[in-house]
Amino acid sequence: MFFKVSWRVILIVLSAGAIAFTTYSYLDSLRKxxxxxxxxxxxxxxxxxxxxxxxxxxxxxxxxxxxxxxxxxxxxxxxxxxxxxxxxxxxxxxxxxxxxxxxxxxxxxxxxxxxxxxTYFIPKDRRLLTLALEPQATVNNMLEKGDWVDVVYTSKTSNNNQSFSNMILQQIEVFDVEKIQLDDNSSGKQGVIQHVTLLVTPQEATILTLAKRLGSIDLVLNPWNGEKEKTIPVSEEALK
Missing domain, CATH: 3.90.1210.10 (Antifreeze-like/N-acetylneuraminic acid synthase C-terminal domain)
Structure with a gap:
């Protein structure tokens, strides 16, 4: 009987020691x-x-x-x-x-x-295209390299001359941004434009080139983990 009790005591002591050592080692690692x-x-x-x-x-x-x-x-x-x-x-x-x-x-x-x-960092299936835009078209000149933007195109219809806007591209990466001061006498962001260079596919470059020739372009800032959303064109009728 005494032998059995002794072994139980020894096992309890050893277990307690192992637990204490493990706990100490863990707490010590937290301090490192x-x-x-x-x-x-x-x-x-x-x-x-x-x-x-x-x-x-x-x-x-x-x-x-x-x-x-x-x-x-x-x-x-x-x-x-x-x-x-x-x-x-x-x-x-x-x-x-x-x-x-x-x-x-x-x-x-x-x-x-x-x-x-x-040029070393342009993927083989991408192209660079630059847009010169005023603050109101570039989120108040807040755009930075590495941002993601949607592209909104605004123009007038040929039949009734009404203005319309359409989101033509989404989730486009901003490759580079350069601020250009047009008027040295202006204060703040007045007289400043941003040259925003986008990383696009050849097809997207073609769409953007036509859009900037025929109308105006606005860039809409996206969250870095944003997703593409389904949108529809909006005309002046939607504002009435």
């Missing part, structure tokens, strides 16, 4: 941290990463191992690199060749003047 590199600001796709665009943050080791595959642990490993996709402020930088051109590889993507050659 690692420094990773995140974006200090939005970093546009196909731009050169500068040191000022990055910052160090301290996170739990477990979280880093679970959430991140190949996190950048120091700025030197990414400064001079070229992201293939927009990196949003606060987003961890990952050493993934599918999303980042590493600093040691960047020379082949630069022009003679040291600027990034964007």
């Amino acid at each position: 941290t690692v420094k990773i590199i995140v974006a200090a600001e939005d970093i546009p796709a196909h731009s050169e990463i500068k040191e000022s665009m990055l910052k160090e943050v301290e996170v739990e080791v477990n979280s880093a191992e679970i959430l991140l595959d190949k996190p950048a642990l120091d700025k030197e490993s990414v400064v001079g690199g070229i992201p293939l996709k927009k990196i949003r402020a606060g987003e961890p930088i990952q050493l993934d060749p599918e999303t980042l051109i590493f600093p040691e590889q960047r020379q082949m993507y630069l022009r003679a003047n040291g600027k990034v050659d964007v």
Whole structure:
């Protein structure tokens, strides 16, 4: 009887010790941290990463191992690199060749003047087309590289000369944006237009070219995870 009780006590003690050790190890792992590199600001796709665009943050080791595959642990490993996709402020930088051109590889993507050659990043089945638009047609000049937009075309009908609008394209990627100051004497956004370069298929480029020749174009900002919606043309009758 005593022998049986002794073994039970030993098993209980061993189990308690194992649980205590496991709990301690888990709590200790929560206290361990690692420094990773995140974006200090939005970093546009196909731009050169500068040191000022990055910052160090301290996170739990477990979280880093679970959430991140190949996190950048120091700025030197990414400064001079070229992201293939927009990196949003606060987003961890990952050493993934599918999303980042590493600093040691960047020379082949630069022009003679040291600027990034964007033609390397145009997919074979896409084209670049630029629209010069005023603030009211570009979400008050808020559009940025990497945004997604819908294209609304407005013109007049040939039979009764009534205005109509139609959403002709959806979910088009903004490849680049350049602001042009037309009037040095104007203040704020007055006298400023945006040259918005879109990444489109050859067919979409043809549609856009005709649309900007025959009428006016507005770009409507989409959420990054937006979906295409069914729309119908709208005429002046809908406003009455």
